[in-house]
Amino acid sequence: MNDFKKIGIGLTSFGLAFMILGVLLLFDKALLAMGDLLFLAGVTLIIGVQRSYRFFFQRKKAKGSALFFGGMLLVLVGWPVIGMGVEVFGFINLFGDFFPIAIAFLRRMPIVGNFMTLPGVRVVVDKLAASPPKLPV
Template sequence: MGFLTVSLLLFILGIMFFLDRALIVMGNLSFLIGLCLLIGIKSTLHFFLKKGKLKGSIFFFLGFFVTIIFKLTIIGFPLQIYGLFQMFKSFLPFLYDSATKFPVIGRYLRNPQLKKMVDEVSAKGPSV
């Protein structure tokens, strides 16, 4: 969990410092290392190569390589974000339901139109 937390922190810092390439690359590497340590190498490979998540994996790694090799963070970072969204969009209903239980923002998130939008976006994606 430590590497995944560091990964999130580095992504946020990379965005705050106007898409700093070094921070984003370190965030990517710590994300991959953290995922391997959390679920194992075999399960990580299975996760990225799963048929329903292959499109997201391709975009994530394409953005990773564009950022590293061509040094085009402005192109690579959006590709990575799109890939991560494609891979994890099936988790949106869980995150939405958890967020509605927060004391302050929960009542604002309990909007039927917002719930419908979350369900529509996540229904198009593969199941976990």
């Protein structure tokens, strides 16, 4: 793992932390905007500029990208609650394919894995981990 990926993981983590903090502090516009920018910068450093461009601007991910970036724009304009709603919907459309992989990774972690086996949490996690059925095109 090179230094760019390490910095990217840090920026992405800080971006998610700023977004969570912004939501907890009643949708603080500045924290949410900073979280969005840090998250995007971190993802770009982790996978590279060219791969980030190809990821966000694929034809099949156009709707998710438009919603994600549109939500960021709404947060910057001054409508943080609506912007975060739109952004979360776009995030799920963009990164929904990675949820089963992330959940499988989290299940192997010591403390988080134990938490994910609790009865109420397990039902939700199993539904998230189930990959959606592939529709014929």
